[in-house]
Amino acid sequence: MSTTSAPPAISGWGFVDLDAEHYHADPAPRPSMSSGLLATIVTGTIAEAKESHPRLTPSDQPEKDNKQFDIGTVAHTLVLGKGREIDVIDADAWTTKAAKDARAASKAQGRTPVLAKHHEQAEAMRVALFEQLAGIKGEEDTFTPEAGVAEQAGFWQEQTPAGKMWGRALYDWRATGRLVIRDYKTYNGQLGADPDGFIKGIMGTGKDVQDPWYSRGMAAIIGAETGETIPWDAVDFKFIVQDPNPPYLVAVVALNDRVWSGERCQWAIDRWSAAAKANLWRGFVPAVHYVDPPAYAKAQWEARMLAQWEGEQQMQSLGLPALELKEPDAYRAEPVA
Incomplete structure (x- = not known):
């Protein structure tokens, strides 16, 4: 495991430069809501959401070794130009002692170790991504530093039935001076970056709520800065989905029914706030469940x-x-x- 200092405390609303590790530790003034937590509530239970919260249920479990995770993480860093420093390890696999030692040393320094062949794959993905975005109208400057800001966290407060609660989001990329969010996803589904397959996948895991949640955050923060009331659906949120397998196809995907995902998001917010107010982190309702056959x-x-x-x-x-x-x-x- 890498050694890190305590996350810097966030005192107010706004966008801040914050590395992913400190963001995921939740440096808000009080335990905050995130899109991952809300997705867990949409598809699971409040108890599972609490279990996944870094401040309500701290965990020291080490990261799992995963080829696709490694490639996706490195591709993410290369595309956005931000993230942990990368150490390219000249080995065919993580099975040798030398490779294992190099990986452990890299992680201990808070860096990202990756096999040389996987780094080459991630770099090929980066090149393919920008080549394809250049041919998609309106996306020619997506992820470029000239047109926006990458890897910035946002913190704000949501008005809930239980009072104000903190929210947070880690924006892959937001355009400068425009209500535009782009989220980069490497997706290794059966049909790769196929838009229909991707949407079905995120609906099944509740991750469609990332759109309304991130958009709510941007609308709230920028509205507070300008003195305007900005509806969340005024924000242009799109997923940039890439297949991590050659030819590294890219699809720009947007929810066609954002209102439905917004309703799911609001339902999860209200559930979380009610649980926090009652300090009741329930799994299933403690009663007999009579269930009809599908x-x-x-x-x-x-x-x-x-x-x-x-x-x-x-x-x-x-x-x-x-x-x-x-x-x-x-x-x-x-x-x-």
Whole structure:
């Protein structure tokens, strides 16, 4: 594990330069909400969200070794031009003692170790990304330092039913002088950067709430600076999605129904604030849960009964040995109208 100093305390609203490690430690005046925490509430429970909060449930678990995570992290640093310093390790894998020692030494210094072949892959991704963005109207200057600011954290307060609560977001890139946010994602789904596949993936994990949450933060911070009331959906938020496999295809993806994701985000905010007010970090409601079978399971069972019955009827019509089965309707508790 790397050794770090305590995160600098954040005293007020605004955008600040803050490295990812200190941001994820949550340096807000009080434990704050983040998009990851809200996504956990959307798809899981308050108890799981509390467990993942760095200040409410501190954890010293080491980072897991993961090839795709390494490549994605390094590509992120190369694309945005900010992040931990990178140490390229000249080894084929992390299996040798020399490679393991080099990796441990790099992490101890707060740096990012990466195998040479994975660094080459991340660099190829960076080149492909900017080549493709140059051909997409409106995205020609995305992630460039001339047009915006990369890797800046934002802190603000949300008005909730339980009072004001702190919120935070780590913006990959925001345009200078414009309400524009771009979030870089490397996505290794079955169809790579395919927009439909990506959206289905983030909907399943609740990470679609990143759009309304990050947009709320930007609207609140800039509104406080200018004295304006800025609606969150006035912010132009888009995901820049890249397949980490050759030819490193890129897709610019936006939620078509931002309102729905905004509703999910608000629901999660209210759930978190209620839990904080009551100091009740509940998992499932402590009662018996009566759950209906999924519609697809019922449809499959109906089809199975019908197929079995029709098959035996066909055998009988051909004069072959057949089972005397009741019609599927005979098994219904109530007659079909």
